[in-house]
Amino acid sequence: MTENIPGLAARRGAFKLLAAVLWQHRPLDMALDRALSGLEGPDRALARAIASQTLRWMVDFDQAIDACTRKPLPHDARARLVLRMALAQLWVLKTPAHAVVSTALPLVEAGPRRLVHGVLGRLIREDHALPAVPRLPAPYADRWREAYGADAVAAIAQAAVAEAPLDIVFRSPEDEARWAPALGGERLAPGTVRLTDWQEVEALPGYGEGAWWVQDLAAQLPARLLQVAAGETVADLCAAPGGKTLQLAAAGARVTAVDVSEARLRRVTENLERTGLAAETIARDARKWKAPAPLDALVLDAPCSATGTLRRHPDVLHLKGARTLTPLLDLQAELLDHALDQLRPGGRMVYAVCSLEPEEGERQIEALLARRADVALDPVAPEEIAGIEALFDPRGWVRTLPGMMAGKGGLDGFFMARLLRRTV
Incomplete structure (x- = not known):
């Protein structure tokens, strides 16, 4: 049975999450709990990572998909969404090709499985590489280029695929003096430390003491x-x-x-x-x-x-x-x-x-x-x-x-x- 395929549950969760964002127009954070219900630990993290990277690189994924089909798939087609997810795993998360294919095809359900298999096979064989900077959706890229210039738009696009750090604001100078050494990171401004490597926020030194907040x-x-x-x-x-x-x-x-x-x-x-x-x-x-x-x-x-x-x-x-x-x-x-x-x-x-x-x-x-x-x-x-x-x-x-x-x-x-x- 397909439900016994390793990793399929996480991919189903990612599909539900993306469907909520792209088809139901719900913010990602608001859709998380319902879409990923029943997923825990690594599966939950994987589902969110697939959804996030699909959204960050979606314009580039769509361009690659459209180059492999005679007629463009509708943007709300189930097959297109499955292919986007597959490319996020292949090209960004570096998931082995066999695991991507085996978990993608069941998600197509009654859709064109042969087409999805053919597109994936071609893109795997071609050893496609993503550009250094992702393409932004055209309305935004055009408006921001006019407002801020081409260099700024390229920097914005690069920032769109970077993981944001954790900025910590201290309640007082005394709290900063006490807790900043334990937290490490870089002091960017008075009363602010930036962390680029952390696990759970609640487990960081000083959180339970109310010495700081994230901003x-x-x-x-x-x-x-x-x-x-x-x-x-x-x-x-x-x-x-x-x-x-x-x-x-x-x-x-x-x-x-x-x-x-x-x-x-x-x-x-x-x-x-x-x-x-x-x-x-x-x-x-x-x-x-x-x-x-x-x-x-x-x-x-x-x-x-x-x-x-x-x-x-x-x-x-x-x-x-x-x-x-x-x-x-x-x-x-x-x-x-x-x-x-x-x-x-x-x-x-x-x-x-x-x-x-x-x-x-x-x-x-x-x-x-x-x-x-x-x-x-x-x-x-x-x-x-x-x-x-x-x-x-x-x-x-x-x-x-x-x-x-x-x-x-x-x-x-x-x-x-x-x-x-x-x-x-």
């Missing part, structure tokens, strides 16, 4: 640029998963964390309890939440296309590719206006998105400044984030790109602008 270096910048002082009243809007809330609380601010998702907000609460930091958490649409008194400062990490997180989330380019940005742009504009209304005169705000799309960053801020006379840019100076590679616009905002700091493990892509509420 990508670029994701730390919005809260850092807010420059809060102890005792200031501050809000973190769209707060989950909570890294910025922890940063602001650790600085001594009186923090309110607002997020529309109760489930995601529970993660913020858990990290506050683990680290012993204090913040009020409120599950509410940030457009409807009103501060009880005008705030000194706030950070808005707005919902976005999340294309800047492609290193950690290889599904993001395949989930967002066909979606119009208009609903997100409208939501971001609403959040910006409402958030600014919560500030006192002279209060400051950092707007951030983990998107590489200028419409969600630069163009969004240009539109804001055009419609509101009570808002001004507070330019970010390069020395404020010394040692971290970024693009600084003369108008005052800042952007990081995947591929920056590649020699040290890279960065997520972020846009950030610091704003002041002024009287007019």
